[in-house]
Each structure stands twice: as structure tokens, then as C-alpha cells.
């Protein structure tokens with residue numbers, strides 16, 4: 083069962099995970115996750131950091147199902163959040179607020195109050211006005227807010243422009259040249275406690291070099307701050323480690339974490355904070371979908387499936403590649419080149435283009451690497467109920483979110499008299 087992992091990414095897992103039985107029981111489309119794989123990925127970071135002080139703060143945005151958060155909380159995980167809603171989820175799942183880092187460029191007064199009330203571990207401050215806002219709220223609540231400045235190190239992460247975050251032109255963080263001045267202002271506020279430096283340069287990075295370049299720039303900053311008497315206790319390197327969607331060979335989490343740790347060998351007291359999302363969740367999940375119709379046209383063959391862009395938006399939004407495979411490859415089928423599309427009324431509604439597939443109507447397909455930025459980015463567009471989420475936990479399959487009903491589609495709406 084323990085099978086959706088990096089090394090095995092190219093293999094069919096149907097023999098080990100009862101996906102056909104899951105589809106039978108819960109219907110399609112349907113997300114399926116592996117608890118063992120989630121745990122293994124989290125531990126790869128944790129183990130590689132070894133006895134260097136560290137905290138793996140799973141990025142909740144990647145997959146925020148309460149069951150997933152509770153699995154990680156039980157391992158001792160911290161959490162990287164970007165909203166009050168994510169904080170509420172972490173608390174509901176049994177997460178420790180003191181192990182929460184709060185990122186995001188637009189924290190509201192209400193969110194800051196909430197985070198201070200529950201005692202989050204750190205605010206990752208993304209602008210000067212945010213610094214002043216946190217200080218003001220903390221003063222009013224008579225609290226001291228622990229803060230890091232999210233520094234934009236101006237490193238090209240070499241990833242999709244929509245998910246690159248560490249360049250000068252991106253909205254995230256504070257330019258590294260301005261960071262010392264912002265730290266000085268922070269240090270002058272009695273209601274703020276400077277504890278860290280933070281960065282996050284982008285997502286789906288497949289090389290170590292940009293991470294190390296960013297790290298080196300932050301270490302220079304940390305030394306400069308130390309010379310001014312501003313002591314940094316933790317270095318948050320963000321998330322962003324990529325996964326193999328289409329033959330990429332990103333460093334394994336253990337290799338990545340070990341490389342960063344090595345850089346800090348002469349700084350045994352500088353705590354390392356990681357914020358991985360995708361690397362933990364993506365290849366711990368798949369989206370199951372069924373072929374509704376095969377539609378050959380003059381220009382193209384379409385495989386119309388029952389999952390759509392509302393269920394998994396990454397292909398439509400970023401032209402992202404996600405592998406699509408038939409669950410049962412032993413069936414006799416003619417092979418053809420298909421665009422795998424959903425029922426949503428948008429030309430951009432596709433899960434994959436030009437895929438060589440040997441399939442027929444009613445066949446079950448898996449869309450791989452769908453455990454991260456899958457369900458959490460889903461919507462009800464075209465009034466499609468969102469799919470269920472199933473966690474495979476050893477021999478058990480647990481429905482960790484049931485399929486939405488039609489009535490849930492209009493929850494909170496009113497029919498006018």
C-alpha cells in the first residue's frame with residue numbers, strides 16, 4: 083500500500099492500493115491519499131535535519147483536510163498558515179499553535195488578533211505597514227508578537243512565473259536591501275519580539291542551487307543584524323521543493339534538508355524552519371476519475387472524464403502536467419492520442435493534453451501527484467459538487483470528506499419570495 087512515493091512515481095500502484103474498490107464504494111471523481119506516504123515524506127525532512135534544531139512546518143495550503151493535518155500534528159509537525167481559516171483548521175486538527183508560522187501579504191486586523199490570542203509561534207511579516215499593524219494590535223491586546231521578516235532575496239527560482247515568489251517584481255516579502263531597516267524598526271517596538279528571518283522563493287523548484295543561494299544571502303543578513311545587536315534565533319527557508327510530475331528529478335527531501343543543514347554546521351544554535359507543502363502531499367495522493375465518453379473528432383480525440391477543472395485546476399491554471407494512467411492496464415484496448423477533458427463548459431477545462439492512452443468508456447483512470455493543490459483549490463463551478471477525499475490508512479480506507487450533496491451547493495443562499 084505504501085506506494086505513491088518519489089522513486090515509485092512511474093509505477094502503477096493499483097495492485098497495492100485498492101483504487102478500483104474505492105471507486106466502487108465512493109464513486110468518482112474521488113481523491114485518494116496515502117497516510118503512510120504523507121508520514122514518510124514529512125519524516126524525510128525531519129530525519130535529514132537530524133539533531134540540528136529544526137521544525138518542519140507543513141504548508142497547510144497544499145492540502146488542508148483536517149485528517150491530513152491531524153496525521154501530521156501527531157508526528158509533531160508545525161504548520162505554515164496564510165489565513166485565519168487555516169489557523170482554525172490547524173487548531174481543530176489538534177495542531178500546536180506555538181508551532182505555527184503565519185505567512186501572507188494581507189493579514190487582516192482580525193486575523194492578527196486571532197493569531198495573537200491563540201499564541202502562534204511567529205508572524206512572517208511581508209511589508210512595513212504590516213509590521214506597524216501587528217505592533218498596534220499587539221499593544222492593544224497587551225501581547226508580545228514574535229516576528230520574522232520575510233525577505234525577498236531576489237533569486238530566480240526557475241519555476242513557473244505564477245508560482246515564483248522570490249523575485250524583485252513579486253508581491254511577496256521585503257527586498258533584502260530594505261530588510262535591515264525594517265528589523266531596526268521592529269526591534270524598537272517593545273510589543274514585538276524579533277526571532278527569525280524568513281524567505282520563500284517559489285514553488286516546484288527542481289534544483290538545489292536557488293535554495294542555497296537564497297540561504298547564503300540570508301546568512302549575510304543574519305550576520306549584519308547580529309553586528310547591530312539584533313539576534314536571530316531561527317532561519318525559515320520556506321517551502322518550494324518540487325516533485326516529479328513529468329520526469330523531473332528534484333532533490334529528495336532528505337537530500338535537500340541535509341544540504342541546508344550542512345550549510346548551518348557552524349551555527350548549531352540557529353534553528354532551521356521548513357515550510358514544505360507539495361513535497362509532502364503531492365505524491366501522497368491521486369484523483370480517480372472515470373471515462374464517460376470517447377469522442378473522436380476530425381481534429382482531435384477527446385476522452386471526456388467525470389473530473390474537471392473545478393476538481394483539479396492545476397492543468398488549466400498553470401498548464402501543469404499531471405500524469406494520467408488507466409488503473410487496469412491489462413485490458414485489451416486500442417491506443418490513441420487523447421485530450422483528457424472534463425464536463426465543464428470552458429475550453430480550458432482539461433486534465434491532460436495529447437496523452438497516449440489505451441482506454442474505453444467506463445474505464446477508471448488515475449491522475450497522479452494530486453495530493454497537493456488538488457482538492458484545496460477545487461470549486462463548485464458549473465454547480466458541480468466537490469468530490470470526496472479518502473485516506474488509505476494501512477488496511478483501512480477512511481472517508482475523510484464526503485462528496486458534497488446538491489443541497490450543500492446553495493448553503494447560505496436564499497430564494498427570494
Ligand SMILES: Cc1ncc(COP(=O)(O)O)c(C=O)c1O
Pocket residue numbers: 141144162185186247282284285286320321322323357358359360361
Ligand atoms: C510562504 C509559503 N510557504 C510555503 C509554501 C509551500 O510551498 P510548496 O508547496 O511549494 O512547498 C508556499 C507556497 O508556495 C508559500 O507561499
Ligand SMILES: N[C@@H](CCCC[NH3+])C(=O)O
Pocket residue numbers: 143245285286396454455
Ligand atoms: N497552487 C500552486 C502552488 C502555489 C504555491 C503557493 N504559494 C500549484 O498548484 O502548483
